[in-house]
Amino acid sequence: MADPVPPSSSFQVDPGPWVRFQPALDAMLEPLGEAVMARLLLRAGERVLDVGCGCGATTTALADAVGPQGTVTGVDVSGAMLEVARATASARGAGNVSFVEGDAGGHPFAPREFDVVFSRLGTMFFDEPVAGFANLRRALRPGGRLGFVCWHTLEENGWTTAPRDAAVVVLGPQASTGAEESVGPFSLGHRAHVLELLSAAGFVDVEIEPHDEPLLIGRGDVDEAVELFLHLLPTGYLLVEPDRHLLDRIKASLQTVIEKHRSDAGIWMGSATWVVTAR
Ligand SMILES: C[S@@+](CC[C@H](N)C(=O)[O-])C[C@H]1O[C@@H](n2cnc3c(N)ncnc32)[C@H](O)[C@@H]1O
Known part of the structure; x- marks a missing residue:
């Protein structure tokens, strides 16, 4: 068994699982994006930036919300995910969508370029969070709205613990996966920290609401749910090149846990997020 991936100051989202499991992840995360959109009250004709847009499901949903007179720009560091996003937008004939490959926390957007900055789980990865959020604020017109969703801590998210x-039952206790470092998916897990970052970045009227709801895992399919967990944080990071024998035992352990959450309605596991808005 290889060691877990060591914590790094610059967290990289592995695009592989996000591309491979895109339909399952979109089905799982759709309600979280909708919770943000419901608070942003998007209007026809607005110009929106989708931060860490990934494979672009939210980018096209935002494009629908602002209509043909509006525009949506998806920004992401991953060329592989943007390739999927571009293909999806093109297949849907979304002519008001464009994509930028780059670091949203440092990309030179034109000042006041957007009315709204949106993100579904894409704002936790800035190497320098205050500077990254300040970069987003500069891209907003005065009075423009920021809205994003981010995870609470890892321990509060049943779909991760x-x-x-289940993997730890087989592997024994593991060192940190790096997921809760200052840069990473659970780095905005504490309300006070989010408030501090956004205030330091110049945002006002910051509202941070807890949003807890079960999420649909693997589109309700046990095999897909097992594969998803084998490749996603935090389980995926415990399983760097596991040997075949261990992998089979881990899969069995995951199946047992997944079955406990399965009903006729699908496989649902608890999640805890913050829905954040600011100006
Ligand atoms: C957890 S995924 C969410 C993807 C997408 N928003 C969704 O909900 O399906 C995080 C995304 O943020 C992107 N990302 C990470 N750091 C970034 C940065 N500094 N600038 C832009 N995108 C970033 C990753 O490549 C990845 O696509």
């Missing part, structure tokens, strides 16, 4: 614990 349940599969991790």
